[in-house]
Amino acid sequence: MDFLANHIFTIIIFVAPLIYSIQPLLLSKINVINNAYDKDLLKRKKIILYRQIKELEMEFDIGNLNKDDFLLRRSEIKAEVSEIIASIKKK
Amino acid sequence: MNSKIFSLILGVLSVILFWIGWVSFNPSDEKAMARFVSVENLVNNKISSRIKLGGIVKNGSIEISKSNQLECFFVLKEGSAELAVNYSKTRPDLFKDGAEVIVTGEYRDGVFVADELQTKCASRYEGDLREESNYKLEELET
Amino acid sequence: MTPVAGGVALNLALGCSVLSIITLIAYNRTLDHRLFLAGQRLGLAISFFVFISTFILGYQLFVSNFDIDYVARYTSYETPNIFKISALWAGQSGSLLFWLFILSIFNTVTIIQNQDRHLNLMPWVIITMSVIQLFFLILTNFITNPFEPTQADFVVQNGNGLNPLLQNITMAIHPPTLYLGYVGFSVPFAFAFSALVNKDIGALWIRSIRRWTLVSWLFLSIGIILGGWWAYQELGWGGYWAWDPVENASFMPWLTATAFLHSIIVQEKKDMLRVWNMVLIILTFSLCIFGTFLTRSGVMSSVHSFTESSLGPVFLSFVFIILASSFGLMFSRMTVLKSPRKIESVSSRESGFLFNNLIFVVMCFGVFWGTLFPVITEWFNGDKISVGPPFFNQINTPIGLALLALTGIGPMLAWKGTSNNKLIQNFALPIAFGLLGAIIFVFLGFTTYTIISFSLCIFVVIAISSEFIKGVKVRKSKFNETIFLSLYKMIEKNRSRYGGYIVHLGIVLMFVGFTGHAFDKEKEFGIQVGQIESVANYNFQLTRMYEEERPNHYAWITDLRVSDAAGNFITSLRPEKRVYFHKNPDINKRQPHSELDIYSTMNKDIYSIFSSVSSDNSIAFIKIMINPLVKWVWIGGYILAFGTLIALWPRKD
Known part of the structure; x- marks a missing residue:
């Protein structure tokens, strides 16, 4: 008993994380709603694509991109963006 | 990938690999490579190429020239084999009796003339723990 | 507890x-x-x-x-x-x-x-x-x-x-920074491995590991530079890089990581080189583990290795497991990974990146080859042959110069392909300046490599500056801003690109410093109080030599008056010879240490070491080294870190 009393702090520090880790297993089944997550993902994709368009324009202005390539890439990205916007709206 | 780029890649790759291989066989600086040899092997076979030796500085064998402090002779021991070594450059801080050293240089008429001398870490830092009797109190106070 | x-x-x-x-x-x-x-x-x-x-x-x-x-x-x-x-x-x-x-x-x-x-x-x-x-x-x-x-x-x-x-502030922070770099690559590796398992080839995770990679790369770079700086300030052999196995161990993952940083740009922008990126991150992480092994196992004799240990087989098995499992997984995912796009032209930005990658990886192989040369030769013919710095320098000088050239060439190439007109327009000025420099250096009588290196440095600086100028011009005409505002805005809006260019400038300055090595001079001599010794147009007069007992060591101190050929006073150098634990009765446990003194200027360092003193305390043995341009290596290091920080700075959406 002395041992317990003397080392109660240590024991708590060692046992608490274990209980914390095992705790989810004791719950009843969790249903994850993926909707919010998916929406967030799409939004981030959209931001990245917007950035890519800006970078593309910059590259073109400097002259690191020829016109055909620029127009093609831009229309590709724009198509992708509108697809994403459409699916964000759906959710 | 188009074939032009592909062949260019192969070209660049083979040129550099050939270069690495070529230097490995013909280094321009004679000090670029050294063979690791045992002291015994060296003494018996009188090998003349550039050599790396490892061993221990024999206790009490270090002789520093009176006229030129940089000039130094000592005896290198590896197992039972011994060899006189001449080294005349700045000596590392850890060079002393009993130190483990690696010397690089050439064997000339019974003497090993070294132009590189490396020491291994000081015994104190990797060695055994000391007993109380090994201490002087003043050492603890500092 | x-x-x-x-x-x-x-x-x-x-x-x-x-x-x-x-x-x-x-x-x-x-x-x-x-x-x-x-x-x-x-x-x-x-x-x-x-x-x-x-x-x-x-x-x-x-x-x-x-x-x-x-x-x-x-x-x-x-x-x-x-x-x-x-x-x-x-x-x-x-x-x-x-x-x-x-x-x-x-x-x-x-x-x-x-x-x-x-x-x-x-x-x-x-x-x-x-x-x-x-x-x-x-x-x-x-x-x-x-x-x-x-x-x-x-x-x-x-x-x-x-x-x-090791009782030195730099030495106290050098291993942790290096470790932060080594360890950091485990995060991108974990993401790459998981992406392989999940057959995820999207650009999203590539984006999020780019930052991790950059942070780790920064730490690795700073760790390597600090290690060199410490060696230069403390070890007293006058250099900062010795191609020691432990140094190589940190340099190899740096090379592959640098290649990775460049090639993920291609994957982000053009969705190419997917397989290649996997290869690079796997190699980088394996080399980090291998580096830890080289540092800790003592397989190679080196200043850093501690003791021989039983770690070797365990570490090597782990490296083997990493390589086997990740490459095995990669091959099984080959059909998913294969990119539908192809590089179309040699003079395109993407092919520039490809060649830069190729050279980085081959250079890494060269370093690996040299580091394991004793092992390889022993394996082949029983002779253990070790290779020294001259070997590495000979191999890596031309490869490094090729990389330096690409630093300037790459940014001037357009994606997908550059028209001939554009090529001439972009390259004319940098090449002209490079050649002009080359002619001057030939007249100054420099050696071939030195001429090439300095001219390439000029070429790259002009090339990068013209990138900045072009960008500023475009912004200025488009948004009607002042030069400084548009420069700031341009960098702010394209942090990774211009941060990258600043890193390149830092690398160029480091190359200037490396090239200075070709002009090194050194001399060792014994000197008495009052005598004068000259080294490379500098005169060194020993004005005083005295002893001092300090709290944890005993010191002999020399006072060297340095003057130029005309006799003008330049500086005083005070290298010391110290003995730590001088009170230890066991003479073998006392630890001598040479505390060197350096006079550092932009164009050269005067480096002095007090190596020993004669038994009657009358003659001091001094080694003097004149090391030109070393300071540029450290300045380049600062700029490299600064550029990386710009690239890393988070942006608000």
């Missing part, structure tokens, strides 16, 4: 890592979200226990509990407090625990940061990271446990103390 608790914490961490791997694999089978949550929390618990045991070891070092073998071996009562803490990474078992500690920090950050991001990837990311932790936990639990009690049949009154060479 007691040292026992430290050991227990390590045991618990080991248990948690096994459990975390099992639960997450079970999650992948059942998709029961409870298992995922448990696995994630177990992942955090591993790190928590590692933190606890690291803090316990740190505390024991701090209070000098010599009942622990590690504490007794690397510290003593005399060790200053700050170095008691840095002793945490001075020895083998401690440094492995420290590796684990940093890994655990990164894992915690990754898990918390991605609680609701990359849900598809996270299970395997956590599994991969837990496996890496498990490996280091096996090492620290069973092979070199830092909490091992002292094995002595007497009471240890005082520890052995920390090597004075």
Whole structure:
């Protein structure tokens, strides 16, 4: 008993994380709603694509991109963006 | 990938690999490579190429020239084999009796003339723990 | 808490890592979200226990509990407090625990940061990271446990103390920065591995590991530069890089990581080189583990390696497992990975990146080849042949110069292909300046490599500056801003690109410094008070020599008056010869140390070492080195770090 009393702090520090880790297993089944997550993902994709368009324009202005390539890439990205916007709206 | 780029890649790759291989066989600086040899092997076979030796500085064998402090002779021991070594450059801080050293240089008429001398870490830092009797109190106070 | 608790914490961490791997694999089978949550929390618990045991070891070092073998071996009562803490990474078992500690920090950050991001990837990311932790936990639990009690049949009154060479602030922070770099690559590796398992080829995870990679790369770079700086300031052989196996061990992952940083740009922008990127990140991480092994195992004799140990086979098996499993996985995913796009022209930006990658990787192979040369030759014909700096310099000089050239060429190429007109327009000015420089250098009588190197430096600086100028011009006409505003805006809006260019400028300055090595001069001589010795147009007069006893050492100090050929006073140098532990009755336990003195200017360093003193204290033996342009290496290092920080600076959306 002395041992317990003397080392109660240590024991708590060692046992608490274990209980914390095992705790989810004791719950009843969790249903994850993926909707919010998916929406967030799409939004981030959209931001990245917007950035890519800006970078593309910059590259073109400097002259690191020829016109055909620029127009093609831009229309590709724009198509992708509108697809994403459409699916964000759906959710 | 188009074939032009592909062949260019192969070209660049083979040129550099050939270069690495070529230097490995013909280094321009004679000090670029050294063979690791045992002291015994060296003494018996009188090998003349550039050599790396490892061993221990024999206790009490270090002789520093009176006229030129940089000039130094000592005896290198590896197992039972011994060899006189001449080294005349700045000596590392850890060079002393009993130190483990690696010397690089050439064997000339019974003497090993070294132009590189490396020491291994000081015994104190990797060695055994000391007993109380090994201490002087003043050492603890500092 | 007691040292026992430290050991227990390590045991618990080991248990948690096994459990975390099992639960997450079970999650992948059942998709029961409870298992995922448990696995994630177990992942955090591993790190928590590692933190606890690291803090316990740190505390024991701090209070000098010599009942622990590690504490007794690397510290003593005399060790200053700050170095008691840095002793945490001075020895083998401690440094492995420290590796684990940093890994655990990164894992915690990754898990918390991605609680609701990359849900598809996270299970395997956590599994991969837990496996890496498990490996280091096996090492620290069973092979070199830092909490091992002292094995002595007497009471240890005082520890052995920390090597004075390591009692230096730079040396206290150099290993941690290097480790932050080494360890950091485990995060991108875990993501890449998980992406392979999940057949995810999207650009999203590439984006999020780019930052991790850049942070790790920055730490690795700073670690390498600090190591060089320390060697230059402390070791007294007048150089900063010796192609020592341990230095190579940090340089190899740096090379592949640099290649990776460049080639992920191509994947982000053009969705090409997917397979190649996988190869690079796998290689980088394996080289990090291999580097830790080279540093810690003592297979090569070197200043850094501690003692020979049983770590070798364990480490090599781990590297083998990483390589086999990741490359095996990669080949099984080949059909998914194959990019539908192809590089179309040699004069395109993407092919520029490709060649830069190729050269980085081959250079890495060259360094690897040289480092393992003794092993390779022994294997072939039984002769162990070691190679020295001249070998590495000869091999890497032309390769490095090719890379330098690409630093200038790459940014001037357009994506997909550059028209001939454009090529001429872009390259005319830089080439003209480079050639002009070359002609001047020929007249100055420099050697071939020096001429090439300096001319390329000019070429690259002009090329990069014209990139800046072009960008500013475009912004100025488009938004009608002042020059400074548009420069600022341009960098601010394209941080990674212009940050990258600034890093390139830093590299160019470092090359200027490396090239200065070709003009090094040195002389060793004995000198008496009043005498004058001259080295390369400088005169060195010994004006005074005296002795001094200080708190923890005894010192002989020389006073050298340095003047130029005309006799004008330049500076005074005071190199010292010190003996640490001078009160130790055992003469062999006293530790001599040469404290050098450097006079550093932009165009040259005057480097002085007091190597020994004659027995009657009348002659001082001094080594003087004139090292031109060394300062540019450090300046380049600062600029490199600055540029990386710009590229890293987070942006608001």
